[in-house]
Amino acid sequence: xxxxxxxxxxxxxxxxxxxxVALTSAQSTYNPSIQLGYSGTVGFYLEGxxxxxxxYFANDVPSGGxxxxxxxxxxxxxxxYAPTITIQPDQSIPINVSDFNTIIGANGQNxxxxxxxxxxxxxxxxxxxxxxxxxxxxxxxxxxxxxxVMLANKADxxxxxxxxxxxxxxxxxxxxxxxxxxxxATSALLTKNWPPFNAQIPVYPTYLNATDFSVITLPDGSNxxxxxxxxxxxxxxxxxxxxxxxxxLLNLWYAMTASPSPTPxPSPTPxPxxxxxSTMIAAILIGAVSALTLILTRKRQFYTKKxxxxxxxxAFCKPQSCKDIRSSDDRELNISxxxx
Numbered sequence: 001x002x003x004x005x006x007x008x009x010x011x012x013x014x015x016x017x018x019x020x021v022a023l024t025s026a027q028s029t030y031n032p033s034i035q036l037g038y039s040g041t042v043g044f045y046l047e048g049x050x051x052x053x054x055x056y057f058a059n060d061v062p063s064g065g066x067x068x069x070x071x072x073x074x075x076x077x078x079x080x081y082a083p084t085i086t087i088q089p090d091q092s093i094p095i096n097v098s099d100f101n102t103i104i105g106a107n108g109q110n111x112x113x114x115x116x117x118x119x120x121x122x123x124x125x126x127x128x129x130x131x132x133x134x135x136x137x138x139x140x141x142x143x144x145x146x147x148x149v150m151l152a153n154k155a156d157x158x159x160x161x162x163x164x165x166x167x168x169x170x171x172x173x174x175x176x177x178x179x180x181x182x183x184x185a186t187s188a189l190l191t192k193n194w195p196p197f198n199a200q201i202p203v204y205p206t207y208l209n210a211t212d213f214s215v216i217t218l219p220d221g222s223n224x225x226x227x228x229x230x231x232x233x234x235x236x237x238x239x240x241x242x243x244x245x246x247x248x249l250l251n252l253w254y255a256m257t258a259s260p261s262p263t264p265x266p267s268p269t270p271x272p273x274x275x276x277x278s279t280m281i282a283a284i285l286i287g288a289v290s291a292l293t294l295i296l297t298r299k300r301q302f303y304t305k306k307x308x309x310x311x312x313x314x315a316f317c318k319p320q321s322c323k324d325i326r327s328s329d330d331r332e333l334n335i336s337x338x339x340x
Contacts, residue, residue, distance in 0.1 A: 033082035034100075036091050036145075039131055042206055044093050045142035046114065051128025054080055054119045058139040058153035058160065061242035062116025062167040069106040069120075077133075077140075079105035080119040082112050093145050114143055115166050116241050117150075134206065141205040148199040149225075151207060151258060157244050160207070160258040162227060167241030170197050170232045172260070174252045178229030181216050185233070194233040194246075194253070196224035207258065227256055 035047040046054040055077070059068045069077060085100045105111030105118060112119050122133030122140070133140050138160070139153050147165045154161070162170040171194065175184040185194055202213040202225060214226045224231050235246030235253070246253045254260075 032086040032088040034085060034095060035088045036093060036095070037129065037131075038092075039129075039142075042131060042134060042142055043144055043203070044146055045131070045144050046095075046119070047128070048080055048121065049082070052121050052125050053131045053133070054114075054143050055122055055133050055140050056114075056117040056143045056150075057120065058141075058151050060118050061152045061154060061163075062113070062118075065101075065103045065113070065116070067103065067106040067111060067118045069118075071106075074107055076123055077120040078123060079107055079109065079111040080121055081105070081110045083110075085112070095145050099145075114145075117143065117167070119143060138207055141207070144203060144205075146203045147205070149202050149204040149208070149213075149227075151205050152242070154244065157247050157255040158257040158260075161255040162232065162258065163241070164197065164199075164234075168234060169238055169242075169244045169246070170227075170256045171235055171246050171253050172227075172230040172256045173233065174254070176231055178226075180229070183216065183218065183224060183231040185231075187219065190218070190233075193236050195236065196222065197232040197234055198223050199225040228260065230256060230260070232256055 031049050033049050035049070035051060037045050037047045037051065037053060039045065048054055057067075057069060057077070060066075067079065069079075081102070082100075085097045087095050087097060099115050101113045101116070102110050103113055103118060120140075122136070124130075124132045131142055134142055139151075141151070149170075150163050150165055150167070151160050152163045152167060152169075153159060157169070164170065173183070173185055173194070177184070183190070183196070190196055196218060198215075199213070200223075202210075204213075212228055214229070215223050216226055216231060218224055226232060233253075235243075235249075237243075237245045244255055247255050
């Protein structure tokens with residue numbers, strides 16, 4: 001082997017080693033803004049670039065692109081923001097960059113959202129792998145990209161209720177019999193107004209249980225997910241996440257709450273208090289007295305009205321005593337209260 005050939009081999013080896021070092025260095029410094037964590041209790045969940053868990057807030061129903069976190073909440077939860085979304089490669093669960101967006105958070109700064117839900121750090125998570133905020137106040141959960149069912153919280157629909165993973169409300173039909181294995185909704189209703197929800201494999205926050213979910217087969221052969229035996233539906237007039245336009249419709253359709261009452265009913269009409277009843281009676285009496293006074297006044301005016309009657313003067317005097325009256329005995333006088 002000539003010295004020249006040996007020199008060429010050494011140059012190639014050095015170049016290859018330099019490339020390997022450069023590649024290793026690039027890999028070690030690559031720090032995606034979105035990573036994927038895993039826990040045996042909650043499954044997969046999103047993490048920030050340092051490996052801290054990312055959470056969603058059930059009160060942040062993703063309808064207006066806003067955060068509903070209060071100033072007091074900011075002391076516990078920090079809005080997460082990534083100027084550029086980069087995904088950790090070789091994810092066990094597919095994560096799409098298109099599912100991320102940016103809003104102005106409760107702190108007045110930019111905040112990253114996932115499928116419309118604002119993302120947060122929990123301040124008591126101090127290291128990678130911690131999920132101490134999971135289930136906090138039953139309205140905070142880690143953001144699992146595999147969720148097919150999520151929980152939102154709105155007082156006007158009964159508190160915690162079920163949505164799909166984008167925040168669209170899921171409903172139940174009171175004509176259904178829970179656990180019957182079928183839906184009472186007609187094919188026309190299912191097709192036009194109340195499409196069935198099919199989660200395929202339900203993945204949900206830990207507040208819910210696997211035994212809460214099942215599946216039924218509809219007459220057309222398609223599947224529909226049930227919760228506590230109730231078939232779940234969308235409402236066609238909910239056009240954006242967070243809408244609940246079907247709530248209470250016909251007193252038969254209601255958002256599927258996490259802990260539903262047996263039969264939702266409209267809010268009862270408040271019973272008037274004693275002061276309110278007294279006021280009502282007084283108003284009625286005053287009105288009756290006023291009406292009676294008006295009637296009596298009109299009758300008095302009728303009997304006391306001065307009727308002006310036009311009569312001929314010749315009707316009240318003899319001809320010989322009316323010498324001063326000229327021949328115009330058609331002259332008329334106005335005489336009041338004269339009986340003719």
